[in-house]
Amino acid sequence: MVTNRKLFFSLFGLLKLRRQRGNEWRRLVDRVNALPVDAPEVIAFRLTIDRVRRAQGEDLRACHDPFCANCVSQVVAGFEGDEKDLLALYHRNLAEVNFTIRTMRRRAVKREARPAALRRVA
Ligand SMILES: [Zn+2]
Numbered sequence: 001m002v003t004n005r006k007l008f009f010s011l012f013g014l015l016k017l018r019r020q021r022g023n024e025w026r027r028l029v030d031r032v033n034a035l036p037v038d039a040p041e042v043i044a045f046r047l048t049i050d051r052v053r054r055a056q057g058e059d060l061r062a063c064h065d066p067f068c069a070n071c072v073s074q075v076v077a078g079f080e081g082d083e084k085d086l087l088a089l090y091h092r093n094l095a096e097v098n099f100t101i102r103t104m105r106r107r108a109v110k111r112e113a114r115p116a117a118l119r120r121v122a
Contacts, residue, residue, distance in 0.1 A: 013069025044094035
């Protein structure tokens with residue numbers, strides 16, 4: 001598993017992606033690019049791009065690199081809303097990702113707390 005996102009976001013693609021919207025978008029792209037791939041912010045960013053791409057009717061499997069900055073910037077270019085709309089979508093997805101992670105952790109803790117005999121049944 002590759003954890004260094006800088007290997008994925010080519011410099012060219014990244015520079016293009018950063019310039020596509022305003023300052024807030026640029027800060028988000030920089031932040032996501034600096035985080036490990038399993039950070040909630042990165043998962044939410046990917047989810048946002050996938051959902052926008054799906055809404056555009058694009059094939060999600062067209063590019064084999066899930067962190068291809070060129071494809072991401074194509075999706076952003078085709079997004080019909082403004083920066084505020086795109087960021088709002090991202091923040092909704094981030095809330096969803098954080099909620100899912102919290103729910104999964106709570107379930108894992110409950111599973112740990114169960115006696116071993118019950119764990120085998122479940
Ligand atoms: Zn691509």
